[in-house]
Amino acid sequence: MIREEAEKDGVKVVEGEYGRYKYFIPCEICGRRIRRTQYSRKRNYVCDYCKGVIKEKKKIMIPEGQTKHDLRFDSAVQNIKKSVKNFDDYRKAISIAQTRSHSYGSVPEAMAAIELLKNKLKIIPQQRVGKYKIDFVIPDLKILLEIDGKLYHANLQKEGERDFYLQMRFGAAWTMIHFPAEYIEKDVTKLVPYIRARIQNDK
Numbered sequence: 001m002i003r004e005e006a007e008k009d010g011v012k013v014v015e016g017e018y019g020r021y022k023y024f025i026p027c028e029i030c031g032r033r034i035r036r037t038q039y040s041r042k043r044n045y046v047c048d049y050c051k052g053v054i055k056e057k058k059k060i061m062i063p064e065g066q067t068k069h070d071l072r073f074d075s076a077v078q079n080i081k082k083s084v085k086n087f088d089d090y091r092k093a094i095s096i097a098q099t100r101s102h103s104y105g106s107v108p109e110a111m112a113a114i115e116l117l118k119n120k121l122k123i124i125p126q127q128r129v130g131k132y133k134i135d136f137v138i139p140d141l142k143i144l145l146e147i148d149g150k151l152y153h154a155n156l157q158k159e160g161e162r163d164f165y166l167q168m169r170f171g172a173a174w175t176m177i178h179f180p181a182e183y184i185e186k187d188v189t190k191l192v193p194y195i196r197a198r199i200q201n202d203k
Contacts, residue, residue, distance in 0.1 A: 002021075002038075002039055002040075003021055005039070005041060006023055006025075006039045009041065010026065011023050011024065011025050011026070011039060012024040012033070020037065021037070022035060022036070022037060023035070023036045023037070023038065023039040025039060025045045026045070027045060027046055027047035027049075027050055028044055028045055028046055029046055029047070029050040030047060030049070030050055032047045032049065032050075034046075034047050067102075069101045069102045069104070070101060072101070072104060072106065072107055072110055073097070073098060073101040073104065073110050075107045075110075076104075076107045076108075076110035076111045076114065077094055077110075077114070079107065079111055079185060079188075080094075080111055080114060080115075080188060083186075083187060083188065083189075084188075084189060089118065090114060090118050092117075092118075093114050093115075093117035093118035094114055096117050097110065097113045097114045097117055100113070100125055103125040103126045104125060104126075105126070105135070106147070106149060106181065107185070108147050108149070108181035108182075108184040108185055109125075109135055109147050109181075111184050111185070111188045112135075112136065112145070112147050112179070112184055112188065112191060113125060113136070114188075115184075115188045115189065115191050115192060116136065116138065116191070116192065119192045121138055121140065121141065121192070122138070122139060122140055123136050123137070123138055124136065124137040124138075124139070129165075129166055129169055129170075130165065130169070132162055132165065132166060134146065134166065135147050138195075141195065141199060142170075142173050142174045142175065143174070143175055143177055143195060143199070144166060144167075144170060144174055144175070144176045144177065145177050145179065145195070146176070146177070146178045146179070147179055147180075147181050147184060148178050148179065148180050148181060149181045163176050175198060175199065175202055177194075177195060177198055179191060179194065
């Protein structure tokens with residue numbers, strides 16, 4: 001009876017020694033065959049590989065009520081807390097930046113937003129211009145700021161076309177700045193001095 005049920009369910013059955021059967025049961029997730037000496041329709045069969053994947057996913061499960069944006073922003077705050085001397089000076093900026101946490105595409109971007117706000121700069125995160133988005137528009141300084149991750153420069157031609165388009169849309173009075181994400185993570189306090197130095201050099 002069990003053998004018949006197994007075969008109806010698509011389980012390969014092989015007769016072994018002494019009339020015992022071996023059941024090659026498909027994993028319910030990936031379909032990989034699992035060898036068992038018994039079979040039951042009441043059980044769920046998952047292979048060792050998929051069990052490992054499920055276990056790893058549970059380790060990184062997002063806490064209830066938190067989004068990926070919340071987790072990203074929390075990481076940004078913790079990074080700043082570890083790297084600056086006077087964390088209290090950042091509390092107001094963190095409070096303002098947090099209201100737009102969904103706008104930051106990475107931890108370095110969130111850190112940059114906090115640093116810019118801490119320096120009393122008005123920012124427009126993820127400003128859409130045509131088919132492109134700019135990480136930060138800083139109107140008072142006429143700055144277009146991009147926080148470049150490791151994938152930047154993967155296609156120099158496309159990046160050049162993008163920068164040219166944005167520069168044409170905003171005009172010659174605006175400065176496009178690309179700042180590496182790794183520098184933000186190392187020392188976010190260098191961002192604003194770098195921006196101000198670029199403005200002086202461009203005059």
